[in-house]
Amino acid sequence: MADSTQTKTPWAVILGASSGFGAAAGLGLARAGMSVAGVHLDRKATLPAAERLQEEIRAAGVEALFFNVNAADPERRAEVVGALRERLGGRGTVRVLLHSLAFGALRPLIPNDGDRGLSDREIAMTLDVMASSLVYWVQDLLGAGLLERGSRIFAMTSAGDQHAWPSYGAVSAAKCALEAYCRQLALELAPRGITVNALRAGVTDTPALRKIPGHEAMIEASLRRNPSGRLTRPEDVAGAIVALSHDGASWITGNVIGVDGGEEIAT
Secondary structure, three states, X not given: OOOHHHHOEEEEEEEOOOOHHHHHHHHHHHHOOOEEEEEEOOOOOOHHXXXXXHHHHHHOOXXXXXXXXXXXXXXXXXXXXXXXXXHHOOOEEEEEEEEOOOXXXXXXXXXXXXXXXXXXXXXXXXXXXXXXXXXXXXXXXXHOOOOOOOOEEEEEEXXXXXXXXXXXXXXXXXXXXXXXXXXXXXXXXXXXXXXXXXXXXXOEOOOOHHHOXXXXXXXXHHHHHOOOOOOEOHHHHHHHHHHHOOHHHOOOOOOEEEEOOOHHHOO
């Protein structure tokens, strides 16, 4: 590397690390030589998957430091950032921050067929978790001196930034806000040599997708439309993140980058 992070151990901070895009990215970055700090929220039933992921990351020859906490809770965020600052101790840097939090209210905006519409609290919660929390994590990691020249920030968006689906209204709005935050952060962080991009994955069969009402139809439509002949996989997104984390990608910032095999260009 040509920047000041060259002599420091590179770390990736993954928000939403235990499944889907976050898990694949963590493993991909570990195999590329980055230690991984994962933030996830798992109960007893799903905790073994997070533990297996940590074992796979360590098997790649790097460190794994996972926190089973709510990434949108300000106190827990402060605890994680403090623990990272102590662990890295000036010898490491957060080379990659990935925001892959998928927790939002999946209801129609307007009551329909006996299903109540979204409440103001649900809309605010969805926006906070799936969009605004990115800003708070960036603020705190910068304040702790953990983001430096050469750092990369990524946030997972979706085709919901352009398309409307039943019961997806609050999440769709959050994705639009997330992209706006990425543009603004890219503008403000460019003088520091830190890039910010949103990644728009194609339809991917993840635990988050399966929570969306009518996800089966989304999968079928994507399989028909995608010119690459298959759904997007979490590993596709992980590969893009690894590639965009290289020094040669330092001029790519402020974008919404499709990682979908051409799905969005097909009719």
